[in-house]
Amino acid sequence: MSNFFTENQDIQFQFNRIDLEKITRIREKDYTEAEKYPFAPRDYEDAKDNFRRILEVVGDIAGNFVAERAREVDELGSTFEDGKVTYARGLEEALERLNQAGLMGFILERKYGGLNLPISLYIFGIEMVSRGDASLMNLFGLQDISETIENYASDEIKEEFLPKFSSGEVTGAMVLTEPDAGSDLQAVKTRAYQDENGNWFLSGVKRFITNGNADVCLVLARSEEGTRDGRGLSLFVCYGDDTVQIRRIEHKLGIKGSPTCEMQFHDTPAKLIGSRKRGLIAYVMSLMNGARLGVAAQALGIAQAAYVEARRYASEREQFGKPILNFPAVAEMLIRMKVDLESSRTLIYDTAHAVDMHKISEMEMQRLQEAGESISDIREESKQWKAMADFLTPLSKFVISEKANRICYDAIQIHGGTGYMQEFNVERHFRDVRITNIYEGTSQLQVIAAIGGVIKGVADGIFDANEAREYRHEARQLANKLAKIRSLMNKCKDYVLEKDDKAYQELHSAELVEMYGSIYVGYILLDEAAEDSRKMLIAKKYIMDALATALHHTESITRGFDTLFADVEQILTRE
Amino acid sequence: MSLHSIVLVKQVPDTSNISGDVMRPDGTVNRARLPAIFNPEDQEALELALRLKDEHGGTVTALTMGPPNAANMLRDCLYMGADRAILVSDRRFAAADTLATSYALHKAILHIGDYDLIFGGRQAIDGDTAQVGPQTAEKMNIPQITYTQEILNLDLKKRTIRARRAIKNGHEILEAPLPVLLTVIKGSAEPRPFEVRRLCTYKRAQSKFEIEATVDDSHDLVWMEELMERAKTQNLYIETWNIEDIDADVEMCGLAGSPTKVHKVENVVLSGSEFKQVPATAEGMNEMITELMQDHIFG
Numbered sequence: 001m002s003n004f005f006t007e008n009q010d011i012q013f014q015f016n017r018i019d020l021e022k023i024t025r026i027r028e029k030d031y032t033e034a035e036k037y038p039f040a041p042r043d044y045e046d047a048k049d050n051f052r053r054i055l056e057v058v059g060d061i062a063g064n065f066v067a068e069r070a071r072e073v074d075e076l077g078s079t080f081e082d083g084k085v086t087y088a089r090g091l092e093e094a095l096e097r098l099n100q101a102g103l104m105g106f107i108l109e110r111k112y113g114g115l116n117l118p119i120s121l122y123i124f125g126i127e128m129v130s131r132g133d134a135s136l137m138n139l140f141g142l143q144d145i146s147e148t149i150e151n152y153a154s155d156e157i158k159e160e161f162l163p164k165f166s167s168g169e170v171t172g173a174m175v176l177t178e179p180d181a182g183s184d185l186q187a188v189k190t191r192a193y194q195d196e197n198g199n200w201f202l203s204g205v206k207r208f209i210t211n212g213n214a215d216v217c218l219v220l221a222r223s224e225e226g227t228r229d230g231r232g233l234s235l236f237v238c239y240g241d242d243t244v245q246i247r248r249i250e251h252k253l254g255i256k257g258s259p260t261c262e263m264q265f266h267d268t269p270a271k272l273i274g275s276r277k278r279g280l281i282a283y284v285m286s287l288m289n290g291a292r293l294g295v296a297a298q299a300l301g302i303a304q305a306a307y308v309e310a311r312r313y314a315s316e317r318e319q320f321g322k323p324i325l326n327f328p329a330v331a332e333m334l335i336r337m338k339v340d341l342e343s344s345r346t347l348i349y350d351t352a353h354a355v356d357m358h359k360i361s362e363m364e365m366q367r368l369q370e371a372g373e374s375i376s377d378i379r380e381e382s383k384q385w386k387a388m389a390d391f392l393t394p395l396s397k398f399v400i401s402e403k404a405n406r407i408c409y410d411a412i413q414i415h416g417g418t419g420y421m422q423e424f425n426v427e428r429h430f431r432d433v434r435i436t437n438i439y440e441g442t443s444q445l446q447v448i449a450a451i452g453g454v455i456k457g458v459a460d461g462i463f464d465a466n467e468a469r470e471y472r473h474e475a476r477q478l479a480n481k482l483a484k485i486r487s488l489m490n491k492c493k494d495y496v497l498e499k500d501d502k503a504y505q506e507l508h509s510a511e512l513v514e515m516y517g518s519i520y521v522g523y524i525l526l527d528e529a530a531e532d533s534r535k536m537l538i539a540k541k542y543i544m545d546a547l548a549t550a551l552h553h554t555e556s557i558t559r560g561f562d563t564l565f566a567d568v569e570q571i572l573t574r575e
Numbered sequence: 576m577s578l579h580s581i582v583l584v585k586q587v588p589d590t591s592n593i594s595g596d597v598m599r600p601d602g603t604v605n606r607a608r609l610p611a612i613f614n615p616e617d618q619e620a621l622e623l624a625l626r627l628k629d630e631h632g633g634t635v636t637a638l639t640m641g642p643p644n645a646a647n648m649l650r651d652c653l654y655m656g657a658d659r660a661i662l663v664s665d666r667r668f669a670a671a672d673t674l675a676t677s678y679a680l681h682k683a684i685l686h687i688g689d690y691d692l693i694f695g696g697r698q699a700i701d702g703d704t705a706q707v708g709p710q711t712a713e714k715m716n717i718p719q720i721t722y723t724q725e726i727l728n729l730d731l732k733k734r735t736i737r738a739r740r741a742i743k744n745g746h747e748i749l750e751a752p753l754p755v756l757l758t759v760i761k762g763s764a765e766p767r768p769f770e771v772r773r774l775c776t777y778k779r780a781q782s783k784f785e786i787e788a789t790v791d792d793s794h795d796l797v798w799m800e801e802l803m804e805r806a807k808t809q810n811l812y813i814e815t816w817n818i819e820d821i822d823a824d825v826e827m828c829g830l831a832g833s834p835t836k837v838h839k840v841e842n843v844v845l846s847g848s849e850f851k852q853v854p855a856t857a858e859g860m861n862e863m864i865t866e867l868m869q870d871h872i873f874g
Contacts, residue, residue, distance in 0.1 A: 038776040038809070039771075039772040039773070039774075039775035039776040040775075041775070049778070050774075050775045050778075053771070053774050053775065053778065054771045054774070054775070057768055057769050057771055057774065060768065061768055065768075097767075097768060100767045100768055100770065101767075101768040101769065101770055101771055102770045102771045102772050102773075103771060115771065115772070
């Protein structure tokens with residue numbers, strides 16, 4: 001029995017640290033919301049108190065209710081019979097519990113029954129829920145769907161659907177993928193067409209749809225006949241009624257509680273979200289960014305669960321007359337896990353903050369526009385936050401999901417043979433985490449999304465400012481190491497750019513993104529170390545390892561074997 | 576008529592954490608040494624009342640007699656869904672045994688007025704007497720269903736309730752006319768979580784004592800009245816009643832009204848007795864069953 005919020009000191013540290021003052025003031029419309037809603041905060045202190053209380057409720061449900069059911073949910077999974085999907089009982093109960101606590105309208109505005117919380121808070125919530133049960137996150141974390149409706153749909157659609165999401169009356173599904181359109185969503189074939197009265201209908205097959213049995217579906221479909229690319233796609237909302245047939249559900253490696261459906265639309269009545277042709281290029285891109293951050297939080301939550309198991313086991317398990325924690329190889333694994341976890345948390349909450357800042361800058365822009373005031377300053381600010389969020393989101397998803405996989409892998413290693421058995425939770429965490437660097441865009445695609453920010457130097461200003469700062473003692477040495485990583489990174493970047501070979505650039509983007517990201521995270525860790533001396537140890541391990549990795553990458557990029565010149569056929573010719 | 580349930584709740588010391596100096600030499604509990612929690616069976620009683628409200632509508636009133644800080648538990652009741660919270664608190668109620676407690680609660684219920692159902696936990700974890708519920712029912716002169724496990728049916732037209740109650744070796748189903756008092760046992764209804772909108776609203780709910788504590792000497796009585804009025808109009812007032820408010824006889828309250836005296840406290844260590852291995856054969860089983868029947872353990 002534990003509360004995943006109050007009893008996790010690192011989450012507490014990040015929660016106390018995160019600055020949501022401006023974000024909250026703008027979201028609360030200068031705290032005038034409090035005049036209309038008794039549960040709205042009256043000032044920032046009041047808001048932060050609400051945030052803490054709400055996360056305590058989430059932490060309690062995740063730790064004391066959800067986690068207790070997770071193993072059984074994994075064993076039973078979701079089932080499919082006679083065209084109907086049934087959740088595992090524990091998952092159903094957990095959803096009901098979240099509903100009772102009123103947590104399904106996390107980020108929606110209060111006028112639609114929501115809690116109007118910053119995205120940062122939602123990420124804390126997702127991390128904790130995922131630690132309890134990774135597969136529940138796929139339902140709890142689908143709130144981005146209602147956010148997309150809130151952001152882009154007409155008032156009529158918002159009023160029809162959003163209160164139902166907030167009250168937990170409906171769940172949603174994000175219906176994008178098709179058999180021939182996975183990473184490449186431009187290839188979507190599902191057809192959207194209108195009758196003579198202008199009503200829209202959908203027809204086609206979708207695959208790998210999380211919670212495809214949902215009451216409300218957000219569907220990407222081809223509205224422009226004869227087109228073949230992303231510009232012919234629009235976004236629609238429809239009910240999961242009788243015209244939506246679930247054909248089967250997948251049998252998966254992990255997150256078995258979350259049903260993954262193949263579905264067919266038979267002339268399903270639908271409503272257009274926003275404008276035609278903007279479906280993929282505008283709305284889904286924004287939806288995906290939200291979902292990516294959610295998946296990063298999911299990965300982090302699973303990794304936290306695996307770490308806690310491994311940490312406990314290493315203290316309890318004795319071999320050769322002492323706890324295995326006392327063997328340097330085991331201790332090193334745990335230290336690396338812990339440093340990966342804490343640095344991931346640093347990155348994700350910084351990312352969430354940037355996403356929130358971008359969101360409020362857009363809200364401000366709209367407000368000023370409506371008031372007929374100048375928006376030139378805020379537009380510039382908004383552009384900068386957007387660039388930051390667009391870089392940090394795929395970086396988070398890439399870095400955190402990969403690290404989480406390694407953490408779960410090592411958690412089994414620490415358990416030895418017992419960890420391979422189903423009686424121990426690490427086996428489940430290892431299976432659950434595996435999807436996180438695949439869905440909502442593979443790691444390889446996250447790198448492609450993030451590399452632009454590296455080439456443009458989106459955080460260069462921050463690095464320059466930090467290099468000009470006076471760090472003291474240990475922090476100074478570490479800051480010097482970060483500057484060293486930066487010069488190595490620049491050397492690699494220049495080398496790659498000078499080569500003027502797109503394939504080579506693509507091939508080495510991952511290393512560039514990793515190095516650039518580690519400088520970014522490294523500086524924040526130094527700030528954290530100034531607030532909490534224990535964090536200096538985390539910063540030290542993180543930065544020194546990052547430098548070693550950067551040296552490795554530099555050698556590999558500038559002097560390594562360039563496989564682009566190798567004969568692929570010849571290398572891969574033997575089985 | 577809409578359903579009105581009153582739930583008797585108690586804030587108790589968390590006896591799952593008893594350590595060294597918590598017990599006084601006279602055998603009473605030094606409450607100050609233990610964290611205060613919502614008595615678990617009372618919380619389940621509240622949950623049952625809220626479920627009936629979910630199904631039939633109506634209102635739920637949480638009522639406690641206790642020290643001023645019992646307002647914390649009453650806020651928990653509001654977070655879960657109670658519509659109204661009442662704190663009966665007065666120094667003269669202190670050291671009440673079950674007789675004096677049920678007397679005070681019955682006077683408070685009379686002061687509340689109309690009701691259909693009274694719920695309470697079977698017993699509080701600090702006293703384990705299981706007497707307050709039954710005594711309150713007797714004083715109200717209404718039927719009672721103790722050890723309730725489940726509400727099977729509430730018929731508001733016929734004004735009857737049917738419930739399953741635990742008895743030794745099983746259960747029985749009872750039906751009673753309203754109004755009725757039910758005491759609830761652990762495991763009957765897992766309490767719901769706090770609803771976060773209610774949490775952010777009612778964290779501001781205050782008792783008279785708490786409002787008083789915010790007022791210093793620089794303010795006058797009128798200011799205090801104003802604060803009370805404001806809390807009431809915003810529905811953020813935890814009604815706070817003293818002996819006079821509920822029209823109780825001082826002689827029947829607190830220590831004066833409590834004939835119970837603690838005679839002696841013993842430490843009882845429960846230990847397992849001898850164990851016997853039963854061979855896994857039909858004969859062995861027969862023997863065991865015969866023996867259990869002779870001992871009246873079952874049969």
